[in-house]
Amino acid sequence: MIFPIEELINFTGNIYEITCAATRRAYQISMLRDEDNKDDESTDKAVSIAAKQIFTKEVQYRIEHNPQ
Structure with missing residues (x-):
């Protein structure tokens, strides 16, 4: 897999x-x-695998806000 350009x-x-x-x-x-x-x-x-997983939504992410 190459980078999902x-x-x-x-x-x-x-x-x-x-x-x-x-x-x-x-x-x-x-x-x-x-x-x-x-x-x-x-x-x-690893970067190509990660990008593929993120763009295809195989791996989901969320933003955690750290109140200060």
């Missing part, structure tokens, strides 16, 4: 918000990836 081009929401969500998801993927567990996505980069 078509979805990024057509995205009409808050680009900062979705970038933060994809970044956090990519971090989670890279931390959880285990060399013994090879799957069909093992050759893909």
Whole structure:
């Protein structure tokens, strides 16, 4: 899977918000990836996997407001 550029081009929401969500998801993927567990996505980069998951709504995110 390459980076989902078509979805990024057509995205009409808050680009900062979705970038933060994809970044956090990519971090989670890279931390959880285990060399013994090879799957069909093992050759893909964490950022590409995360972006695909966010844009296809396979993984959902929400914004948590921290009142100060």
